[in-house]
Amino acid sequence: MKKSSLYKGCLEPILLRLLKDNGRMYGYQMTQMVKEITKGELNITEGALYPLLHKLEEQGVVETETEMNGNRMRKYYSLTKAGKKHTVNAMDEMKAFMQSLEFIVNPKPIVG
Numbered sequence: 001m002k003k004s005s006l007y008k009g010c011l012e013p014i015l016l017r018l019l020k021d022n023g024r025m026y027g028y029q030m031t032q033m034v035k036e037i038t039k040g041e042l043n044i045t046e047g048a049l050y051p052l053l054h055k056l057e058e059q060g061v062v063e064t065e066t067e068m069n070g071n072r073m074r075k076y077y078s079l080t081k082a083g084k085k086h087t088v089n090a091m092d093e094m095k096a097f098m099q100s101l102e103f104i105v106n107p108k109p110i111v112g
Contacts, residue, residue: 007042011052013094014042016079016087019062024078027053053077061086 007014018030025033031044056062061083065076079087 008048010094011044011048012056013087013090014044015049015052015056016061016083016090019077019079020084020087024065024076026074026076030077056083 014034015030018033019025022033027046027049031046031049034042034044053062057064057077060080062077063080063083065078066073067076068074
């Protein structure tokens with residue numbers, strides 16, 4: 001199994017956490033930060049990143065702001081008020097999911 005398939009369902013909470021911790025960010029910046037944090041283990045492709053960001057924008061979770069940077073336009077993403085609440089829920093879900101995986105990966109003997 002490719003590692004990327006394991007990460008796929010975790011991409012939304014990852015992006016939400018980045019935005020929560022860093023305020024506003026542009027797409028390439030997000031991909032590079034995830035790559036750095038995970039020591040190269042997780043590489044987010046544009047094909048996965050931008051459709052998710054657009055979906056989150058449609059849902060009112062993130063908002064965008066466009067700015068000129070040198071001679072090019074750059075689109076920044078940030079959490080909305082609703083997005084901040086959504087992030088708390090997503091982190092709770094992620095923690096519960098990680099605990100469930102821990103039970104599978106390192107099962108404890110049932111004493112009884």
